[in-house]
Amino acid sequence: MAKTLLSVPDISCEHCQHAIEGALSQEPGVHAVRVDIAAKTVSLDYDPSILTLEAVGRILDDEGYTIASATAQ
Numbered sequence: 001m002a003k004t005l006l007s008v009p010d011i012s013c014e015h016c017q018h019a020i021e022g023a024l025s026q027e028p029g030v031h032a033v034r035v036d037i038a039a040k041t042v043s044l045d046y047d048p049s050i051l052t053l054e055a056v057g058r059i060l061d062d063e064g065y066t067i068a069s070a071t072a073q
């Protein structure tokens, strides 16, 4: 299990929160995903043997969001 904090500057409202949480929460390997609208961050608990950060980046890209940085927690 890994925890990472993703900085996603495009997050601006509840729509963004629901889009990102909805897309990631159904992904195999994701244990928990929490969007903080004010901080513009995504807190992600995931299994790196199932899901890579590169794959997370592509999923967010499909939703229209770009990860600015990822910090392991």
Ligand SMILES: [Cu+2]
Residues within 6 Å of the ligand: 011, 012, 013, 014, 015, 016, 017
């Ligand atoms: Cu939004």
